[in-house]
Amino acid sequence: MDMVFLYYDNPQMLAAQIECWNSYVGVLKKPPTILLVDDGSPKTSAVKVVRQSDCRVPIKVFRIKEDIAWNFPGARNLGCTHAKGWIYLSDIDTLLPSRDAKQLFEKHVLDPELFYLPERVLDRDSSPLTRSVSTVLFHKKKYNLVSGYDEDYAGFYGRDDRDYITRLGRVARLAYVTDVFTRAVLRADIKDATTRGLDRDDARNKALFLKKKAAGFPKIGPRLRFSWKRVL
Numbered sequence: 001m002d003m004v005f006l007y008y009d010n011p012q013m014l015a016a017q018i019e020c021w022n023s024y025v026g027v028l029k030k031p032p033t034i035l036l037v038d039d040g041s042p043k044t045s046a047v048k049v050v051r052q053s054d055c056r057v058p059i060k061v062f063r064i065k066e067d068i069a070w071n072f073p074g075a076r077n078l079g080c081t082h083a084k085g086w087i088y089l090s091d092i093d094t095l096l097p098s099r100d101a102k103q104l105f106e107k108h109v110l111d112p113e114l115f116y117l118p119e120r121v122l123d124r125d126s127s128p129l130t131r132s133v134s135t136v137l138f139h140k141k142k143y144n145l146v147s148g149y150d151e152d153y154a155g156f157y158g159r160d161d162r163d164y165i166t167r168l169g170r171v172a173r174l175a176y177v178t179d180v181f182t183r184a185v186l187r188a189d190i191k192d193a194t195t196r197g198l199d200r201d202d203a204r205n206k207a208l209f210l211k212k213k214a215a216g217f218p219k220i221g222p223r224l225r226f227s228w229k230r231v232l
Contacts, residue, residue, distance in 0.1 A: 001032040001105050003096075004079030004089040006072060007046040008039045010192045013092050013185065014049045021057045023098040029106060034059040035082055037075040038231075040067035047231040061232035068226060069198055073149035073160040077223040080143055086110060087143065090135040093193040095123060095183040104137065104180045112139040114175040115168055123183035133165045135182055142172045150212075150220040158202035159209040167217050 003021075007014055014036075024031045034057055038046035047061045062078050064071060080087055088104075090096065096104070096118075104118065115138035120129040146167040153160035165174075185193045212218070 001086050002083035003032045004035045006037050006075045008195050009041040009043045010092045011044045011049045013190050013193045018053045018055045020095045025056050027098040031057040035079040036061045037079045038063040039075040040064045063231045065227040070157050071154045073151045073153050077148045088137045093185045100180045115172045116175050116177050118177045118180040118182050120182045123185045133161045145171045147220050148223050151225050153205050156204040157200045159205040
C-alpha cells in the first residue's frame with residue numbers, strides 16, 4: 001500500500017500527519033509507504049520538515065521545482081507515478097487514524113475493479129462531513145487506464161479531482177466505505193492545514209470541466225509537464 005499526499009507550505013499540518021503515520025507502527029502488519037509531493041513550496045520545504053521529524057514509516061519525498069499555482073493534478077500524478085499497486089491518495093489536511101487505516105488496508109478485501117471513498121468527519125468534534133473526492137483509494141492499473149489526473153486544470157483552482165473520479169468511474173466501480181472515517185482538520189486548529197494565499201476562484205476550471213464533459217472526456221494530454229526531483 002502506498003499513500004500519496006500533497007504539500008504546499010504546510011509544515012505544522014505535515015508534523016501532525018507524521019504523528020498520525022507513526023501511529024501505524026505496531027498497529028498495521030506492514031506500514032504503508034508515504035509518497036509526499038512538495039508542490040514547489042516557496043517558504044518551508046517538505047523535506048526540511050521530514051528531516052527534522054521522527055518519521056518512523058517508509059517515506060519518499062519529491063519536489064516540483066516550479067511554483068505553479070494549484071498544480072494539484074501534476075503533484076498527484078507525480079506521486080501516483082512512483083506508487084505501486086494500491087494507492088491511497090489524500091489531502092494534507094485529512095488524517096487517516098491507525099484504527100481506520102487498519103480497517104481499510106487490512107480488514108477489507110480490496111477489489112481492483114472498485115475504487116473506494118471513505119467517510120469523512122471533522123477532526124475537532126467528529127461531526128459528519130460530505131465525502132471528498134480528493135481522498136480516494138484505487139489501483140494503479142486503473143489509474144494508468146485513464147492516464148491519471150488531467151493537468152489542463154493546473155494553474156487554476158478546482159475540478160481536477162472531480163474530472164479524475166468521473167473518468168475513473170468508466171473503468172472501475174465506486175464503493176463507499178462506511179466503516180472508515182477520515183478526519184478533516186480546520187485552519188482554526190492548525191493554521192496551515194490548507195493552502196493559503198492563492199486565488200480559489202473556480203470559474204475557469206468549472207468551465208473547462210463542463211467543456212470536457214460535453215466532449216465525453218476525451219483523451220488527456222501528457223503527465224508531469226514540469227521539472228521535479230526526488231529529495232528523500
